[in-house]
Amino acid sequence: MNRAQLKRSKILRMALVGSDSMNRDGEMDTFLLTAIKIALVVALYWFVSITMVFLNNHLLDNTDLDAPLFVTSFQCLITVVLCWCLSLLSRSCPGAIDFPSVKFDYKISREILPLSVVFVGMIAFNNLCLKNLGVAFYTVGRSLSTVFNVILSYGILKQTTSFHALLCCGVILGGFWLGVDQEGAGGSLSWSGIIYGILASMCVSLNAIYTKKVLPVVNHSIWKLSYYNNLNACFLFIPPILVFGEVPKLCNFSRLSDLSFWGMMTVGGVFGFAIGYVTGLQIKFTSPLTHNVSGTAKACAQTVLAVAYSASAKSALWWTSNTMVLAGSFAYTWVKGREMNKVPTETQTKMKTEKNDSGV
Numbered sequence: 001m002n003r004a005q006l007k008r009s010k011i012l013r014m015a016l017v018g019s020d021s022m023n024r025d026g027e028m029d030t031f032l033l034t035a036i037k038i039a040l041v042v043a044l045y046w047f048v049s050i051t052m053v054f055l056n057n058h059l060l061d062n063t064d065l066d067a068p069l070f071v072t073s074f075q076c077l078i079t080v081v082l083c084w085c086l087s088l089l090s091r092s093c094p095g096a097i098d099f100p101s102v103k104f105d106y107k108i109s110r111e112i113l114p115l116s117v118v119f120v121g122m123i124a125f126n127n128l129c130l131k132n133l134g135v136a137f138y139t140v141g142r143s144l145s146t147v148f149n150v151i152l153s154y155g156i157l158k159q160t161t162s163f164h165a166l167l168c169c170g171v172i173l174g175g176f177w178l179g180v181d182q183e184g185a186g187g188s189l190s191w192s193g194i195i196y197g198i199l200a201s202m203c204v205s206l207n208a209i210y211t212k213k214v215l216p217v218v219n220h221s222i223w224k225l226s227y228y229n230n231l232n233a234c235f236l237f238i239p240p241i242l243v244f245g246e247v248p249k250l251c252n253f254s255r256l257s258d259l260s261f262w263g264m265m266t267v268g269g270v271f272g273f274a275i276g277y278v279t280g281l282q283i284k285f286t287s288p289l290t291h292n293v294s295g296t297a298k299a300c301a302q303t304v305l306a307v308a309y310s311a312s313a314k315s316a317l318w319w320t321s322n323t324m325v326l327a328g329s330f331a332y333t334w335v336k337g338r339e340m341n342k343v344p345t346e347t348q349t350k351m352k353t354e355k356n357d358s359g360v
Contacts (some may be wrong), residue, residue, distance in 0.1 A: 078269025132193025141197030175324025
């Protein structure tokens with residue numbers, strides 16, 4: 001029995017015999033405090049993530065301003081400004097705030113540029129998918145990132161995938177196609193939204209692969225990478241904003257001088273920045289596997305909230321498609337988690353066998 005199992009069995013035994021014996025060692029207090037911290041962190045992640053999706057949907061669904069690329073680029077600018085501010089505060093109050101220095105370096109910015117192109121595609125297609133599909137179908141529309149992760153990992157990194165993981169991908173694909181069919185039957189299907197969702201899913205997978213490759217450039221600092229990514233994105237968004245004619249739309253926008261509009265835009269940018277922090281926080285207090293499970297459960301809650309908020313009736317097959325996507329995603333996470341835990345054990349067994357064979 002390992003240390004973690006021993007601790008859990010000890011806590012269970014103390015809970016059965018009474019709280020007095022546990023309080024003597026103070027283990028109950030520690031266990032409850034840890035559980036409360038984890039619950040608060042997960043709740044914070046859910047709140048920030050769900051609020052950000054609904055807020056972005058509100059901003060992008062504005063009939064007076066059809067400029068999704070500008071909205072997205074403005075949120076990138078807010079992230080850059082927040083990184084500057086936190087870096088400045090960190091230097092002024094080193095004991096209170098821990099944030100890396102984010103001085104601009106042209107060489108680093110150039111090396112990260114390929115990732116930034118993928119990053120721009122990811123957030124742009126993500127918001128365009130949200131704009132065209134809405135929050136309710138957003139989970140299904142953006143569900144192919146796992147499938148693309150398997151395809152691109154094999155194509156770029158030559159990493160194979162187990163049969164069980166491929167079965168999970170099959171369930172996700174089935175849920176996706178069923179969802180598309182049901183959206184079409186309900187008369188609310190947007191093919192442009194589906195295409196944007198597929199492209200966003202592909203960019204999410206590419207972003208994860210390229211992030212691993214360029215992290216050493218910024219000394220494995222996620223915040224520095226976020227700073228350079230968003231800074232590059234501010235400039236990379238300029239050509240498509242001009243090409244898609246969003247500048248005239250901005251000039252003709254009636255609420256351009258409305259402080260409440262800019263306030264909502266700024267809040268959206270703050271939540272976009274905050275999602276990076278709470279994601280890291282949830283992984284720190286739980287694990288990458290638990291984070292993925294939490295994200296899947298969050299997506300389920302998000303879909304239910306969106307349907308309830310819009311007061312729309314959905315068919316049983318529509319709900320089945322969402323269930324298949326979420327179940328497939330959860331199963332894939334569970335399978336990959338077991339495979340990752342199994343690798344060190346197999347390596348240790350192999351080393352022991354080689355040791356015995358060598359007579360050591």
